[in-house]
Amino acid sequence: MKILVCVSVVPDTTTKITFNDNDTTFAKTGVQFIINPYDELALTRAIEIAEQNSGSVDVITVGEPDCDPIIRKALAMGANEAFRVNAHAVNSIFVAQQIANHAKNNNYDLILTGRESIDYNGGMVQGLIAGILDLPIINVVTELEYKEDLIEANRDIDGGVETVSSSLPCVVSAQKDLCEPRIPNMRGIMMARSKPLTVIEPNGDFNYTQVEKYELPEAKTGVKLIDAENAESLIDILHNEEKLF
Amino acid sequence: MAVLVYAESDNGNYKKSSFEAISYGRDLADQHSTSCIAISIGNKGSENLGQYGAHQEVNINGDLYQSFNPNVHAKAISEIANQCDCQIIVFSQTYSGKSIAPILAVKQDSAIVTGVIGLADTSGGFKVKTTAFSNKAVAHVQVNQIKKTLTIIPNSYQINSYDQTAEVLQLEVNVSENDAKTKIVKTQKETGKVALTEAELVISAGRGLKGAENWNLVEDLADALGAATACSKPVSDMEWRPHSEHVGQTGITIKPNLYIAAGISGAIQHLAGVSSSKVICVINTDPEAPFFKAADYGIVGDAFDILPRLTNRINELKG
Numbered sequence: 203m204k205i206l207v208c209v210s211v212v213p214d215t216t217t218k219i220t221f222n223d224n225d226t227t228f229a230k231t232g233v234q235f236i237i238n239p240y241d242e243l244a245l246t247r248a249i250e251i252a253e254q255n256s257g258s259v260d261v262i263t264v265g266e267p268d269c270d271p272i273i274r275k276a277l278a279m280g281a282n283e284a285f286r287v288n289a290h291a292v293n294s295i296f297v298a299q300q301i302a303n304h305a306k307n308n309n310y311d312l313i314l315t316g317r318e319s320i321d322y323n324g325g326m327v328q329g330l331i332a333g334i335l336d337l338p339i340i341n342v343v344t345e346l347e348y349k350e351d352l353i354e355a356n357r358d359i360d361g362g363v364e365t366v367s368s369s370l371p372c373v374v375s376a377q378k379d380l381c382e383p384r385i386p387n388m389r390g391i392m393m394a395r396s397k398p399l400t401v402i403e404p405n406g407d408f409n410y411t412q413v414e415k416y417e418l419p420e421a422k423t424g425v426k427l428i429d430a431e432n433a434e435s436l437i438d439i440l441h442n443e444e445k446l447f
Numbered sequence: 448m449a450v451l452v453y454a455e456s457d458n459g460n461y462k463k464s465s466f467e468a469i470s471y472g473r474d475l476a477d478q479h480s481t482s483c484i485a486i487s488i489g490n491k492g493s494e495n496l497g498q499y500g501a502h503q504e505v506n507i508n509g510d511l512y513q514s515f516n517p518n519v520h521a522k523a524i525s526e527i528a529n530q531c532d533c534q535i536i537v538f539s540q541t542y543s544g545k546s547i548a549p550i551l552a553v554k555q556d557s558a559i560v561t562g563v564i565g566l567a568d569t570s571g572g573f574k575v576k577t578t579a580f581s582n583k584a585v586a587h588v589q590v591n592q593i594k595k596t597l598t599i600i601p602n603s604y605q606i607n608s609y610d611q612t613a614e615v616l617q618l619e620v621n622v623s624e625n626d627a628k629t630k631i632v633k634t635q636k637e638t639g640k641v642a643l644t645e646a647e648l649v650i651s652a653g654r655g656l657k658g659a660e661n662w663n664l665v666e667d668l669a670d671a672l673g674a675a676t677a678c679s680k681p682v683s684d685m686e687w688r689p690h691s692e693h694v695g696q697t698g699i700t701i702k703p704n705l706y707i708a709a710g711i712s713g714a715i716q717h718l719a720g721v722s723s724s725k726v727i728c729v730i731n732t733d734p735e736a737p738f739f740k741a742a743d744y745g746i747v748g749d750a751f752d753i754l755p756r757l758t759n760r761i762n763e764l765k766g
Contacts, residue, residue, distance in 0.1 A: 213580070215581075215715075215716045216715055219580045219583040219584050228580075240697075293558075294549075294559065294561075295552070295559060320581050320696055321579070321580055322579055322580075323562055323578065323580075323581055323700075324559075326545075326548065326552075326559055326561055327549075328549070329546060329547075329548065329549025329550050330552065330553055330559070332518075332549075332550060333521070333549055333551075333552070333553025334553050337628075338628030338629045339517060339546070339629075340629060341517065341542070341545070342542060342546075354632065358691065359543070359636075360457065360462075360541055360543065360644070360645075361636050361637055362634065362635050362637055363634075364515075364631055364635070365632040365633045365634075366629050366630065366632065367629065367630050367632055368628065368629040368630070369628075377690075378690050378693070378697060378698070379690050409591055410557075410558035410590070410591055410592040411558045411559075411560055411588050411589065411590050411591065411592075412588070413586045413587065413589075414587045414588065414589045415586075415587050416584050416586050416587070417584065417585050417587075418583075418584055418585070419582070419583075419584070419585060422727070422740070422741055422742065422743060425729070425739050425740070425742045425745040426743065426744050427739075427744075427745050427746070427747065428744060428745065428746050430746055430747060430748030430749075430752070430753065433746050433752075433753045433757065434756055434759075434760040436728060436746060436757065437757055437760040438760070438764075439744065440726070440728070440744075441764060444705075446647075446648065446704050446705045446726060447648060447673070447705075
């Protein structure tokens, strides 16, 4: 059982977003970076499955050298080996192509990702990897079990849940509730220092899209307070003035 | 060249977001002086899609399409795109749309742009506005590839109305069971509930409601309004409500016309998921709750007192 987990390094969820260089780049100064929370779930579940089936877990990220300390955390959580494709993640196709290139030569049984990264929120990398490698995909998964050459997963669908099975190899993306994220212990942190982190150079530029600039959404102009005594008038305003129903 | 739009149905009814996507596709087609083709798969809705802007429509049906399978759906749509010379393919950003779009983009070697919230600017190239950083920012994305796959956020584009009937195209695709790759074991769906991502009106509550047993206050108001219900992260973490109702940065992002939040303080992670709602109303006992700064209307008061009174007022109005 050989598992690859794709990890993205993202700003912490409490980050206030600002931009530099005429609103063309995200201002990283003072921002704390973390493993994308959904990727952390994917990684935790991968480690659990590997432990139960004497397997191994590799992690891969596409990013610049400042990602290394965060990727070490993935090793401290229990991944066996890490790979970093040394490039700025321009768009999701570029990222998926780099990961697919690595996966092609390494015979993984399972490729796990988070359901989306919380910075660009594309949620496309898993589907693109499946498309490039011509593999089955189970997207947005809240439960994942490995059963002798087969996986079974619960995936979110609009208004419900579906149980899906697939042969291996297969691509799966993690949704909240998949598991409790594992917190590295001291032994894991010590061991992570000596685990291999291999840097791979990128292949191809795939500049199908690029972000030209960012802007912040318009702020609300100010709240109109309604006296609690008169709370019912809110409904009248929403009905008569805002015409919402 | 033409614009192809995926018209998603659920149990034989089109989703409202499909009509938004068709109107979006039609406006794009008009920009390029070309036609807009709608494609549905499996049991489709009964409406003719011409009224929302489609010039032509095609339905792919058969046993293989009775359940949702992203690999099968992507292959069918890709073959139709080739047959009709479609360079732009539009999806609504639903769970299904998000699963099909990337597989299709690989088959078509197209660019892929997600989180689209506005019509493309084609004056110099092809630029679209998308959400970024979990709704905390907007990105202007330049698309360099001739072929493009776009996914549009539900409730972010208007539904146009056209006095026309779409011509029905009879086309065949070559997709087999081997393309399915995965098997559905079982499906559980909550019926009769308004889907949160598509809902125009949403009533949401947080820890201020003190326990799962008090959620009838939220549900009563939602029922009176025909709204969907949502909750904050702590509420779903404590399992008062299912995680499918959790809105926020690590939950789902919604864009309803009305968002009423009771007993939610308004942490930055929660605001990220709801701040693009058109009208936000906040009910909180704490006048210093940060949510008031992001709200259009606010009531400083106790949700246990206010929510039932709002429900009563709606019922009075409905007579």
